[in-house]
Amino acid sequence: MQYDVVIRHARLHRSPELVDIAIQNGAFARINKDLSSAAAAREIDADGRLLSPPFIDAHVHLDAVLTVGQPRYNTSGTLLEGIQIWSERKPSLTHEDVKKRALEEIRWEVAQGTLHIRSHVDICDPALTALRALLEVREEVRDICDLQLVAFPQDGILSFPHGRELMRKAMEMGCDVVGGIPHYEWTRDMGVEDVHYAFALAKEFNRDVDCHCDETDDPLSRFTEVMAADTIEQGWHGRVTASHCTAMHSYDNAYAFKLIGLLARAQMNVVANPFDNVVLQGRFDTYPKRRGITRVKELLAGNVNVALGHDSIMDPWFPLGRGDMLAAAQLALYLCHMSGFDEIDTVFDLITANAARVLRIQDRYGIEEGKPANFLLLDAPNAFEALRLLPARLHVFKNGREVATTTPAHSVVRRAEQGEGEQMVTYRPQ
Incomplete structure (x- = not known):
């Protein structure tokens, strides 16, 4: 089946496992550990980030x-x-x-x-x-x-x-x-x-x-x-x-x-x-x-x-x-x-x-099959890190339509020692 959007490798609140989420006609159509066979007009790789209800x-x-x-x-x-x-x-x-x-x-x-x-x-x-x-x-x-x-x-x-x-x-x-x-x-x-x-x-x-x-x-x-x-x-x-x-x-x-x-x-x-x-x-x-x-x-x-x-x-x-x-x-x-x-x-x-x-x-309300596809993807892996960092809301969807996006800020530290180049600063655990 061709879906409108598929979110891959997302983490839900209080859930240790990653899931794929398929959206069709403004609603959550399927939520499963693996929807690798599903095709979509658009795919977003959550890469383990927290996908939350709005x-x-x-x-x-x-x-x-x-x-x-x-x-x-x-x-x-x-x-x-x-x-x-x-x-x-x-x-x-x-x-x-x-x-x-x-x-x-x-x-x-x-x-x-x-x-x-x-x-x-x-x-x-x-x-x-x-x-x-x-x-x-x-x-x-x-x-x-x-x-x-x-x-x-x-x-x-x-x-x-x-x-x-x-x-x-x-x-x-x-x-x-x-x-x-x-x-x-x-x-x-x-x-x-x-x-x-x-x-x-x-x-x-x-x-x-x-x-x-x-x-x-x-x-x-x-x-x-x-x-x-x-x-x-x-x-x-x-x-x-x-x-x-x-x-x-x-x-x-x-x-x-x-x-x-x-x-x-x-x-x-x-x-x-x-x-x-x-x-x-x-x-x-x-x-x-x-x-x-x-x-x-x-x-x-x-x-x-x-x-x-x-x-x-x-x-x-x-x-x-x-x-x-x-x-x-x-x-x-x-x-x-x-x-x-x-x-x-x-x-x-x-x-x-x-x-x-x-x-x-x-x-x-909520991330459940059949409910309206209203959600946000945070630049954090879980609620603990979200409340610590107040991270960017990368994608915000209402009824299956993206209504807002944010590009995370990043910082660069420049070392003075010879041979040391620029180093990115990240506040997320690696």
Whole structure:
């Protein structure tokens, strides 16, 4: 049989053996140790490199990307100043401005192997400028990236004028997921109502829920438990995500143990955002300073699904970043003390298989016969080396079509001794 593409001598995650992979009509047609008899219009020799399902960015804000310094920089580095700066930037948003920045950042992510993105969109704007732009972007990028949009009330559902109405309008316009921000509401009671309203909308529109929740160092911020209770009461198991949950870093261990058990019972997801979490949290500490990121390792041990997001990319909350989910995973490895050999494989799952569960795309995600041929080939032999090196994403394919390529950089060392020529530098084990 003549296939469209055959990838030879590829290594899959957690698999010691090399395989050949045949692609036909945009799907994985055959995966076998030896397809030497198979012919293809194009062949790629992976030469033992890691072939992975595409990376997933489970939490980002495409409406705010690439606005760092506009109108000013965040000098305190706090979440609250970031929100204030964004409120100053929002009035100057235009349809074209949002689209241009979002499309540029999506290209950055695709080039680095991310083909699925969940973006929160600020709907605290009576004109819903950013949402209208990103609804167009969602359609325009379908050939290179699948985009989910979350109706996100940055300034609160109850604390912002007509917040409830704007949330409903956002869902009517086509948002994929209902958001919330209970810890930012003015009072505890308003925060609880924020969660209840988000779940009511989700039930009405048959949508998943993904709330920014307990994104603070305050150990008394405990809205994640409210989300878990609503999940169980409404039967929304597996359809709810609590994003950030950084207060969990500050909870006493007895309460954290109880909460983790409740999250597991509700089959909730938690999304951590290493870049923003470590930069924004702990700003009011002297020493020791808290890392801020949620209890990723303990959540996983408690059978709670955890994934990662990039969150901010050059915006009022995080001035750096280039949309690399592998870099986000590497930072999580450091912050969460997940440097054990087996743990490193698990960290790789946080931006692949675990994130697919958050977006609920497992039925069409993964390197399996019959599934869409979405994958990337890394210039590394396994997840351990990928997380160590952050190597080039050599080839990125969506539905069997190559959508991005990268040529690895190389370095040359020139020796001074007589007779010594140029020597290539390689960081991969030989």
